[in-house]
Amino acid sequence: MPTLRIDRRGFLAVGAAAIAAWNTRAAALSPPPTDWAPYVRSIAIDAAGMFGRWPGTPDGMLSDVDVADARESGLTAVVLTLAPNGRFRFGADAFETTVRNIAHWERQIAARPDTFLRIDRADDIARARRENKVGVIYGFQESSPIGEDLDRIDTFHALGLRVLQLTHNRRNLVGDGCMEPGDAGLSAFGRGVIERCNTRRVLVDLAHGGRRTTREAIAASKAPVLIGHTGCAALADLPRNTADAELRALAERGGVVGILFWPFLRVDGQPMANDLLWHLEHAIDVCGEDHVGIGSDNSISPVAMTPEFVKDNTEFMQMLLDDGTLAPGRSTELVTFLPDLNHARRYETIAAMLSSRGHSDARIEKILGGNFARVMGEVWG
Template identity: 50%
Template sequence: MSSTPLPLVINALGTLDNPNLQFAPGAADRAKLAYGNSAAGVDARSLADALASGLTAVNITLGHVAGSDDPFETTVRDIASWDALIRSHGEQLRKVHVGADIAAARAARQIGVIYGFQNTEMLGTQLERVRLFADLGVRVIQLTYNGRNQVGDGATVADDRGLSAFGREVVEALQQQGVLVDLSHSSERSCLAALDLARRPLAITHSGCRAVADHPRNKSDAELRRLAEGGGVIGIYWMPYLRLQGQPLAADLIAHLEHAIDVCGEDHVGIGTDGCVSAIDDRDAYRRHLEAEVETRRRLGIGAPGETAEVSLFLPDLCGPGQFARLAELLAARGHGEARIAKLLGGNFARLFNETLTKTP
């Protein structure tokens, strides 16, 4: 695979920021949570690295995830910031409204930016905000983070009640507005309830397989199977939850990918790294920053079991601009053919976005 250009690469959940800016000497707030993308975290290096990696499109995390700031105001401000960033980098970036925009970005050698949320707290209890955010260009909305919100229960809620009545309305409204419903971070009951309601395919943009690593952030075979039956796609992440102890490596990622293929079929599996493209320059500074982030997540009550600063939020042997090409090489060495690798790296999510990012009459 290394001698030929990469196929379409779609990161179903990732970032375009330069992570080194967060913990460089003189950084203002080492403890600040770096959920995906503040537009201020994007610089010339991170854009150059993303383009060099072969990335075609990425679903970024916008707006409120957790914390005390007003969820609605925070989110609207972040959307405006990203709109301004894309306008100022029109040669490199393209905002994705429909699936065809991803193909257009690839043809123009740009990166398609897919606006996404990792929570629904910015909706409050106002269903009409679904249409508002859809009109502002948000194309992926995750129902819950780890805890409970007004829509339903997340992955770490002990007494899993599934979706609320309002949550069921939200799922229907999102699909009507051509917004892809994301079931990452959801509890099992919330996930299965949304899949039962769905009239279009859904996504799990960034998770793993519970049968490989029994962690609440990973998905059961029942969830995976039901997702695939409805035409959906799971993106396997490059996160600590790929294994229960120690630092995950590329081999752990491949184990989850292969299990998901066994359960879902090769047409329903992709990648959602939950991370960046640029490599970490100073691992010691990164570790200090991660310690502060783990503590902040614990204090806010949004951390997942087993989170520790001893385990990096990336795969040490699969990072930097060469990460996608290296994954393709490793999959080929495992006997996966070029057609399957092309589906895993982006083809399956391209199909999903083409099918779902349109409003219904």
């Protein structure tokens, strides 16, 4: 999950030329098809999403514009990150910080009951679609809040946790993330975490996992798992992406992979919507249409390319270069969204583009969210 929304404030300036260059490229884009009639009846799930426009309100509560974006999106549900992302910002207070994050989102949902619905079980997804609400699925993008206490999984489940990502980029007590060169795999404690998640009906997510960690976790889990937001390493051989062998293993055990929007869709240059489709279609070829979805790792709201955003984004990209998350030589002008999908109703645009390439309505509905809904139903009951 990106730290961009957390780390963006107070960053150094870049020139207005960067904005002009980006806007020139964006103006030259051919707009993709946008309308797909079945969207109004489809279940659409973002397996790694966020709400709100940058930089957000001072108190962190969603504004009327944020809520309007959420409704405009047409999404049925979003897996929302409420726990750390592996940059070692949390120590002994990880548990308390995460509890506060959950409490904050309880307030957000209570303040907008006409728009949001907390998702606790599979039936709630159908309810959100039926009532034209946006379901909020509580997820962690790293297991640090658990510490060494498996009983905390029970505690967090009682507070609404439904998706637990085992690792972020680095090593933790559970196993190695994708940026660990040793690729030591899943720990004994990590196997205990998976077993407890299976017992408690928490869906395991392997995004950001090292390849050995991913293989071993797929084999260890008695229930299907997700790789909620990733790319295909066969198309862009980067540590953050997932190799075909792991994608096949995931599908064979009933899981679903979500394709993200980040620069990892390419080894150079700014990814666009066609790059997303390229990865989706490769994943379909490898896994089958029943095992592919979308996890944008983006805010639902569009991004305004203001001078403040560009300043912030440039520093964020430099940070990713410095810590090795982005490969040397990648541009600091990259953005973590797809410029030709920079609007709230992007899922319908993706559906229309897939349809224009000959994919059936039934397949598109699976990719938009039907596959995630199936696995969530199998795990949550």
